[in-house]
Amino acid sequence: MSTALSAHRRRSAAHVRLRALASLTLALCASAGASTPAYEALRARLAQHPDVRADEAQARQWARQAEGALGLPNPSVTLGLNNLPVNEPTRFDRYLPSSRSLEVSQKIPNAAGREAERDTLLTRRGLAELERRERLAALERRLIEALAERERIGASRAALARQVTLIGELEQWLRGEMAGGEAVYGRFDELEIQRARIGERRVALEGEARRWEATLRELVEAVPEMPPPAVEPRSWDGSPEGAFAPLIAERERTLARNGVARRVADLSPDYAVGFAWQQRESGRGFDGEDWFTVKLTVSVPLWAENNQRPKLAAAEVALERATAHWEQRLRETRREYDTARADYETAAALLTELKHRAARLEDLEAANRRRYEAGDGSLEAVIRPAMQHAELELERATQRARRTVAAARINALLVEEMP
Structure with a gap:
């Protein structure tokens, strides 16, 4: 029994070193993801995404058309x-x-109509440029989300592997107890069930990993092995000029005003x-x-009452519709911002609480280990909090990903100042 106890002590010390090394690796990865050349290179590749290039071409098209709007x-x-x-x-x-x-x-053609046409095209050019920036922000949000989810999957795989190792240790200890005459045979079936559940979770993680790899290939045509950047959410005071959706709706409202000006020019x-x-x-x-x-x-305009004026009235109704749409987009953006901010703050608070619980589990595991090594207690009392700690690491990985994704969602909603 003394030989088995010494072997368990050596394995326990190795597990402590392994856990410390894993924590250090996660900390280094998190700091490395703050702002690395590798991530900046991925951002540069997003600027070459087909959707972004299409918006750029659309803006150039409207600009070229505007150049000829005043011509005869x-x-x-x-x-x-x-x-x-x-x-x-x-x-x-x-x-x-x-x-x-x-x-x-x-x-x-009358000058007012030609000027209204030029204003419409210039507004469309500005709208296309704004949509390009919004699309680029949305693509970066998806990129950060994919990297964060892959980091979660990697941490989850490590936690599940830790649980499998602990189950193996407990199984070996139970075999020793059974050899000593203890009636523990039924416990082996329980351990097999736990292994099966872990296997199911691993299969689910593998499917998730493949889906996020497909997302990364669609975004940057590669599957980079890197952590997400350290994302800090920006603040928003609720002004329409600070968020993409209401700002785009405002440009659409300007288009509606241009439509009214064109119908007035028809008179x-x-x-x-x-x-x-x-x-x-x-x-x-x-x-x-x-x-x-x-x-x-x-x-x-002899027939204005039956021709131009009904069209003018329709353009004015279109402006009313665009105004209502702008108000709705502003409300939706406020809801999305508040929701994402709540998700971010909740995840951050949960991470703090989970950190405290992890510390308590570590203390409990260490205390049970001291009693076990002193011959007072069982290895099962040591492994039980270790299993809970590994399960807690799964939840911590999930909350870290949620916090990062929530911050990315917030920043994707808001207009970043042009350099």
Whole structure:
């Protein structure tokens, strides 16, 4: 029995060193994830994500279209042979109105309408740029979430492995007790059930790991082996300018205002000018002097009550809808922010409490180990708090991931100041 006791002491000391080494490794990983070149490289790869590039291209498209919004439409050039006799279509000297003509005309849409169109395109460009920034923030949130969940899975695997080791120690001790005549045979079935449950949890963790690996490959085309960065949630005072969703809704409301301005411009007249030159030939009894014509055309909104004004009323209703949508997005963002802040603070508070419970379990395990090594007590009394401590490590890993993900959710909602 003294040989077995010495072997258990050696294994116990090794487990203490292993637990200290694991804690040190987690601490180093957490500090390494604060702001590393490797993580910054991943962020740079997010900027090349197809969705981000599509938003960038959309912004450039609207900018290029805005450059031509104030331009006039193409002029029209007309060549004509006018008022020729049917029996001699090549003669221009038989009839007085026969002529060759050159006509140039230019439509001039009203300036207010063209300016409203340009403002609309510029607003769309700003909206696309804002959506690009929001999408990039959402992609980074997903990246941090994937890294945090993979860290949780790694810590959970280590805790489960620790439990399997403890079960093996307890099983070996029980075999020694059974060899000494103790009736402990039924305990082995209980240990097998615990092993089976741990196996089930390992299978579930493996499935989760594969899903998060797929997410990382979609985001950065790689599965980096690194911890998440140390994320601190930013604060928000509730102003619409500080969050993406209400700010985007405000841009959409500006688009609706531009739509109203365009419909108002439709009530203003459009213009057109035309110049025509007719070359004539002299004939019997008339002089063939050339003719010149100038035209000015002004559109008159004569049917405005049945055409432009209903469209203007519809644009004003669209503005009301955009305003209501903006108010709703602001409310939703406040709810999402408050929810994520509550999740973050709850996870942080739970981690503090779990740390205290872990310390108490360590003290209990150490006290039971001293009694066991002194010959007063059983190894089972030592392993029971050790198993609880390993189970607690699973919960701590879960709460660490929740805290990190909640902070990332908060930051993804808020507009980061442009450098």
